Amino acid sequence: MKRFIYFCFYLLWVFKTQGSVAQTATPTNTPVSCCQGLPVAFPGLVFPQSVGVNATGTTVYVVDTHPPVLKVFSPNGFPLTVVASWSAGQTFEYPDDVALDRQGNIYVADYSALSVVKFDTYLNYVTTIGPIPSYPHGLFVDDQGVSQLIYVVTPNGVYRFDGSGSNYPATAAVTFGGGVLNSPVGIVKSGNLVYVTSQGG
Numbered sequence: 001m002k003r004f005i006y007f008c009f010y011l012l013w014v015f016k017t018q019g020s021v022a023q024t025a026t027p028t029n030t031p032v033s034c035c036q037g038l039p040v041a042f043p044g045l046v047f048p049q050s051v052g053v054n055a056t057g058t059t060v061y062v063v064d065t066h067p068p069v070l071k072v073f074s075p076n077g078f079p080l081t082v083v084a085s086w087s088a089g090q091t092f093e094y095p096d097d098v099a100l101d102r103q104g105n106i107y108v109a110d111y112s113a114l115s116v117v118k119f120d121t122y123l124n125y126v127t128t129i130g131p132i133p134s135y136p137h138g139l140f141v142d143d144q145g146v147s148q149l150i151y152v153v154t155p156n157g158v159y160r161f162d163g164s165g166s167n168y169p170a171t172a173a174v175t176f177g178g179g180v181l182n183s184p185v186g187i188v189k190s191g192n193l194v195y196v197t198s199q200g201g
Contacts, residue, residue: 042077050138052098052106054121061106063095070095070108072123086125092117096136097186101143109136109152116152118166127166132159133174138186140194151175153187153196 046066053060059080060073069092070083085091093112100106104121107129115130116139134154142149150161150168157178161168177184182200189195 042073043079044071049095050097052100054100054104055102061098061100063092063098063108065094065096068092068095070098070106070119070123081123083119083123086117086119090125090128097138099139099141101141101148103143107139107141107150109139111135111137116150116161127168129161129163129168131171133171134159137184138197140187140189142189151187151189151194153177153181153184155181155184157181158184158187158194158196 049063051062062071072080095108096111097109106119108117114132115128117128118126134156136152138153140151147164152159157174159172160175161172182198184196184198186197
């Protein structure tokens, strides 16, 4: 059983799939090749930007920008908590993406603050990664190796931070994509390949 999660305006849509096809929510209950379903109500979302789910599927993390917070839900949409501030009153400015590693640590890319904020599984503040030389839109955490590689996509290209725990370099040089990417917004890595979505072509 898999779940696909999509944003639709201020709703968070959750679709369940069985094997390689989704089970439709229509009365005929006919399997279809793409996802269909009824929305699960995740209350209190105004302008959600991104969503992440922990490895066990028991917790859903959503970054919202009005106000700029990290909201935490159960898979069925029950609100669990909200992270609005941490460590000496620091707050998000414009959280644009959220990602998790295999240990359940949470990473939030803050577009306006030029940084990535890391929390542990209990939502305790761990560290701030950056400053990032350009506005971070999306991030991907690769923790398959000895250290963590955090890829951050920005209008200037993709930056990579290499570290673990609270130990990350203060800055990182652009890794690739400088001068090529046009309005990049999302990033994911599979093997040796990195995929970046670009709104500007």
